[in-house]
Amino acid sequence: MKSFAEIDIDQQGSYLKLLSAVSQLSGLFSESAVPFINYRVAENIFCRSFNAENLSRSDTAFDANYNSLGVGLKTFVCTGNSSTEKVAEFNSLSQSLQNLKGKALALKLGEYRNDRINLANRNYKIDNSIYHIVARKEKELLLYETDYNIIDLDNIHSVKNNKSSLQFEDGNHLYTFNYSKSTLFRKFIIPDSAFRLPIDIIEDPYSLLLELFEENKNLKTSTTKLVRGENYVILPLFSTRNLKKIEIAKSSGLNAWHAKPRENQERRPYGEMYIPIPQEIHKQFPDFFPKKDSPFNLEIPTGEIFSAKVCQENSKALMTNPNSALEKWLLRDLLQLEEGELATIEKLNKLGFDSVIVTKENNENFKIDIMKTNSYLEFINGCSL
Known part of the structure; x- marks a missing residue:
């Protein structure tokens, strides 16, 4: 070229x-x-x-x-x-x-x-x-x-x-x-x-x-800049229960499929997973996400658009419908995990990311992308992009 x-x-x-x-x-x-x-x-x-x-x-x-x-x-x-x-x-x-x-x-x-x-x-x-x-x-x-x-x-x-x-x-x-x-x-x-x-x-x-x-006294003021908590948040791909020892839980979050099966289930489907939304995100930015179980569009970097929603107890989970859509993008395409293989913080560290950024156009349209290691910790402690 x-x-x-x-x-x-x-x-x-x-x-x-x-x-x-x-x-x-x-x-x-x-x-x-x-x-x-x-x-x-x-x-x-x-x-x-x-x-x-x-x-x-x-x-x-x-x-x-x-x-x-x-x-x-x-x-x-x-x-x-x-x-x-x-x-x-x-x-x-x-x-x-x-x-x-x-x-x-x-x-x-x-x-x-x-x-x-x-x-x-x-x-x-x-x-x-x-x-x-x-x-x-x-x-x-x-x-x-x-x-x-x-x-x-x-x-x-x-x-x-x-x-x-x-x-x-x-x-x-x-x-x-x-x-x-x-x-x-x-x-x-x-x-x-x-x-x-x-x-x-x-x-x-x-x-x-x-x-x-x-x-040029009438220069146009920008309305597209990223404002922390207003049009973007950063979410962890790991458990935030113990930030002194960061790890991915073995039966929730990215590994939700590994939890105990529900009644009348032999096992949970491998595609079952979610991105954790810590309570601190809801506390600091209560109006960023739509209300629980309200569907919205979520665009991944390839341009593909998923139907997504905030769900589960305390609105702790970002999921897609079907759930396997998010699993394919994050676990299969990016992490390249085999079916039945657990996601680990070691795998994320090797690839250089442990968080995702969610940007907001309006309550119906959002985008998501990966973010480098420690991005969530920096974000929740007040750092802006």
Whole structure:
């Protein structure tokens, strides 16, 4: 495919214009001649310009979905022709990694990294993937695409250890794992063919902003921003009875099918499950969900829409009708559990998520997506996205 710079030029789009405009305002944040672009701003500009789905909120392997092309977006300062950048964090798995060394550690890191890429592929129906890079140098941006391959586990070699990190190659790229941060880095090499976008940083961006807002007194106020508890909540996929020892209950929540069978039942159907809605959610945000047993639409990331409702005692459960719809998406497609296999917190940690975000358009229409590990705990303690 063409580069995104070429696509933007062909379509007479706004991507390069917006990148240039934001870069020219770098004086708001830095005195350097190297343009400053916050990575979230770069992600938002990309998604707006190419009408791509923004995935950055869920902290999945990809930042955007462009027509089933997973896009990892990287913006970084680069003084030479390469830069080593973070590609994955494994904080929740640090204990399982701490006793591994050398090639065994490299293989486990590759396994975890690949699992998370494949999870994103399944969740968003991604067919192919690439990295889109915005490298920042003095007075210019360098834009290019490079591969977003999984790590080739059969070709790991050149493994080197030191006190602070592990380094290895897989025939495609050089990777470095920082022990203390439980973070995996990849070396990105800037090709000579990268698109060069000259940037002249404005000397006094403050005056420009004053003029802008003076001339545009009736700028439209946003009504689509996420407001904690108003148009989104985050729910745990684990039991909240004991937050000092987080686990998934063996006979409720995702494993409700494993509970004692009801009268005249030999066993409960494997598809029987629900996402827990802790009482703290109802206490803090009593009007977020419709009343108990009132059906509403629930859209998953693939675009499929389920009929859902809040049900059970104390409105503790988010379920779908049929219940097997939610089970297929979450337990089969994402976690890839076999029929009769229990969901565990270890499985969630390996894939890097333990929560879901539910966003609300109105009382009839909601959306759901996965969220990174610890998202519910941060949310219930007052943190916003």
